[in-house]
Amino acid sequence: MLFFLCNFYAVSYNRVMTNSAITSIGVDFGGTSIKMGVVRGTEILTTAPSIATQEYSSPTELIKAIAQFVNMLRIKHPEAQVIGMGMPGFVNFYNGTVYTLTNVPGWHNVDVKELLQKECELPVYIDNDANCMAYAEWKLGAGKGKKHLVCLTLGTGVGSGIIINNELLRGAACAAGELGQTSIDYRGRLGHYGNHGSLEDYIGNREIAADARTLYANNGIDRAIVDCNPIALEKAALAGDAIAAQVWDGLAQKLSCALMNCCYLLNPEAIIIGGGVAKAKSLLFNPLMEIMKNQLAAPLVENLEILPAKFGTEAGTLGAATLALHTHFGEN
Amino acid sequence: MLFFLCNFYAVSYNRVMTNSAITSIGVDFGGTSIKMGVVRGTEILTTAPSIATQEYSSPTELIKAIAQFVNMLRIKHPEAQVIGMGMPGFVNFYNGTVYTLTNVPGWHNVDVKELLQKECELPVYIDNDANCMAYAEWKLGAGKGKKHLVCLTLGTGVGSGIIINNELLRGAACAAGELGQTSIDYRGRLGHYGNHGSLEDYIGNREIAADARTLYANNGIDRAIVDCNPIALEKAALAGDAIAAQVWDGLAQKLSCALMNCCYLLNPEAIIIGGGVAKAKSLLFNPLMEIMKNQLAAPLVENLEILPAKFGTEAGTLGAATLALHTHFGEN
Numbered sequence: 001m002l003f004f005l006c007n008f009y010a011v012s013y014n015r016v017m018t019n020s021a022i023t024s025i026g027v028d029f030g031g032t033s034i035k036m037g038v039v040r041g042t043e044i045l046t047t048a049p050s051i052a053t054q055e056y057s058s059p060t061e062l063i064k065a066i067a068q069f070v071n072m073l074r075i076k077h078p079e080a081q082v083i084g085m086g087m088p089g090f091v092n093f094y095n096g097t098v099y100t101l102t103n104v105p106g107w108h109n110v111d112v113k114e115l116l117q118k119e120c121e122l123p124v125y126i127d128n129d130a131n132c133m134a135y136a137e138w139k140l141g142a143g144k145g146k147k148h149l150v151c152l153t154l155g156t157g158v159g160s161g162i163i164i165n166n167e168l169l170r171g172a173a174c175a176a177g178e179l180g181q182t183s184i185d186y187r188g189r190l191g192h193y194g195n196h197g198s199l200e201d202y203i204g205n206r207e208i209a210a211d212a213r214t215l216y217a218n219n220g221i222d223r224a225i226v227d228c229n230p231i232a233l234e235k236a237a238l239a240g241d242a243i244a245a246q247v248w249d250g251l252a253q254k255l256s257c258a259l260m261n262c263c264y265l266l267n268p269e270a271i272i273i274g275g276g277v278a279k280a281k282s283l284l285f286n287p288l289m290e291i292m293k294n295q296l297a298a299p300l301v302e303n304l305e306i307l308p309a310k311f312g313t314e315a316g317t318l319g320a321a322t323l324a325l326h327t328h329f330g331e332n
Numbered sequence: 333m334l335f336f337l338c339n340f341y342a343v344s345y346n347r348v349m350t351n352s353a354i355t356s357i358g359v360d361f362g363g364t365s366i367k368m369g370v371v372r373g374t375e376i377l378t379t380a381p382s383i384a385t386q387e388y389s390s391p392t393e394l395i396k397a398i399a400q401f402v403n404m405l406r407i408k409h410p411e412a413q414v415i416g417m418g419m420p421g422f423v424n425f426y427n428g429t430v431y432t433l434t435n436v437p438g439w440h441n442v443d444v445k446e447l448l449q450k451e452c453e454l455p456v457y458i459d460n461d462a463n464c465m466a467y468a469e470w471k472l473g474a475g476k477g478k479k480h481l482v483c484l485t486l487g488t489g490v491g492s493g494i495i496i497n498n499e500l501l502r503g504a505a506c507a508a509g510e511l512g513q514t515s516i517d518y519r520g521r522l523g524h525y526g527n528h529g530s531l532e533d534y535i536g537n538r539e540i541a542a543d544a545r546t547l548y549a550n551n552g553i554d555r556a557i558v559d560c561n562p563i564a565l566e567k568a569a570l571a572g573d574a575i576a577a578q579v580w581d582g583l584a585q586k587l588s589c590a591l592m593n594c595c596y597l598l599n600p601e602a603i604i605i606g607g608g609v610a611k612a613k614s615l616l617f618n619p620l621m622e623i624m625k626n627q628l629a630a631p632l633v634e635n636l637e638i639l640p641a642k643f644g645t646e647a648g649t650l651g652a653a654t655l656a657l658h659t660h661f662g663e664n
Contacts, residue, residue: 090629090630090631099630099631100630147504148503148504162597164496164497164501164503165496165497165499167497169496169598170599171480171496171598171599171600172479172480172599172600172601172635173599173631173632173634173635174599174631175599175629175631175632176597176598176599177597178596178597178629179596179597181596181629182592182593182596182597183516183589183592183593184515184517184518185516185517185518185519185529186516186517186585186586186589187517193627193628193629194626194627195592195627195628196589196627197517197589253518254518257515257518257528257529260514260515260527261514261515261593261597262597264508264510264511264513264514265494265508265509265510265511265514265593265594265597265598266501266503266508266597267502267503267504267505267506267507267508268503268504269504294526295525295526295527295528296525296527297422297507297510297513297525298422298431298432299422299431299505299506299507300505300507302505303504303505
């Protein structure tokens with residue numbers, strides 16, 4: 001009986017997954033704004049207006065606002081099967097609760113899945129936002145077809161998600177995949193959790209800018225803050241500015257340390273890098289690969305690729321929607 | 333048909349695994365010596381004399397010597413079903429070849445599984461030695477029943493193996509789980525692969541002793557080399573020697589950095605530590621847990637245990653034998 005049920009299930013699942021009419025709703029819950037859209041495959045068919053995260057006094061109020069927008073999207077897309085939401089913090093994928101959100105006060109032990117399901121009457125799945133991004137790259141993007149992946153986005157912070165053996169790595173309490181918090185210096189800068197030398201405290205956009213300004217100042221050059229964002233530093237380095245080039249070299253050195261730690265521990269096939277800093281391809285990807293070729297044991301580097309992410313800011317919405325759809329129909 | 337076959341397979345597997353007459357042979361291939369024994373459950377029933385690894389001119393000759401000893405053990409234990417061998421280097425578990433061994437010259441791309449199977453006419457499974465140790469702790473030792481584990485042994489080097497989702501983590505090229513090569517300082521000591529700040533280059537027994545001697549010398553105290561081994565340093569610290577205590581604090585600080593990196597990436601339930609240094613329980617485990625409580629995000633530390641390994645030097649033989657038996661009968 002079980003055998004036939006499984007077969008039936010597989011057939012109906014395949015029908016769903018290849019049926020181009022099937023959509024799901026992805027919600028990208030950020031510390032500043034919440035975006036959402038109806039997703040089919042790699043396409044975002046419709047989006048709702050952004051919600052200003054901090055303008056709601058309680059999780060319940062904010063979830064009601066999200067539900068209103070979701071239900072609005074469903075008027076045009078009644079075929080949507082499921083809702084997925086990526087959230088910036090420690091999220092328990094299995095029971096659908098948020099443990100805590102990093103930059104959104106008041107979110108502790110909130111039963112998001114239950115609350116949102118009640119408002120929308122659709123199945124809801126939640127996960128960490130970087131896990132959703134990694135899921136999008138793995139299922140639809142630069143990591144398609146790979147079994148072992150490390151995906152990261154570089155921005156204000158470092159978001160990351162890990163795929164192992166064709167499965168998103170969540171760990172014992174759904175708290176795995178925090179590359180930004182791993183240390184590159186045991187006596188280094190004091191970080192968010194009292195830890196030392198966290199990658200994020202060296203290669204976050206603000207930290208890159210501050211370090212660049214210090215380097216310019218040490219060389220007797222004053223630069224306005226605006227000049228030290230990744231785009232300006234890229235332009236300067238490409239135009240022959242030796243100090244800007246030094247900033248990029250330092251960035252590659254620090255990032256490669258954390259990525260090699262991933263390689264020595266996880267032996268991935270590919271590392272996928274997205275976000276603002278990653279747009280400077282020749283200044284980042286080439287030096288990274290060069291360092292890693294010279295500092296990784298042969299079996300780790302021989303088949304390793306470092307790839308730019310396929311998706312930009314849409315990764316969160318795409319990933320959340322896809323993860324929810326696949327999870328609902330029993331796929332990893 | 334497949335359904336019935338699967339069922340039959342499961343029944344016969346369970347019969348084998350609960351049948352106390354079933355044994356397997358574990359071979360612990362070290363850089364200096366090779367030990368082996370017949371294993372039933374957690375018990376090594378019989379051992380063979382050690383083989384001096386470096387006295388054989390070629391892999392083929394050494395494999396023949398191993399086979400002779402294995403076949404000798406089988407005279408008394410004809411019920412042995414399978415041979416497992418743990419080896420110190422990059423080993424491809426899936427195809428049974430050794431990519432390279434760290435301290436044994438001449439071992440490159442050796443088809444160990446095929447050669448040993450031919451000599452013994454028994455199924456052979458090989459894996460990295462630290463993976464075998466981790467397997468023993470996971471299946472039979474301190475990590476029994478856990479789904480997410482990091483296991484390490486501290487000695488001349490740092491050996492480690494990782495369990496994720498009830499599976500030994502091997503990665504894309506069976507090269508995962510090399511905690512000893514992960515960096516704790518991106519500008520740190522130059523390591524074996526050209527990498528910087530490898531954990532092993534700070535907390536290997538030799539490095540601990542050298543750093544301790546430096547610390548004593550800086551404080552105007554001359555100590556003989558023999559005084560700076562882990563046992564002597566433990567005795568000294570427990571007797572109130574402030575410099576020895578400082579050595580242990582430094583060790584906990586460096587090791588905790590690498591272990592917290594594992595936690596932030598993998599979110600394990602437990603970290604299991606064995607080997608010489610780990611015998612100094614109060615000097616190592618308490619400070620480690622203290623640091624990690626203060627420097628890990630709450631969801632990562634709330635259910636984390638740091639446990640001493642159950643097994644000592646027998647872990648290699650036990651793990652190799654158990655891994656081979658389980659693999660042969662289709663278990664992770």
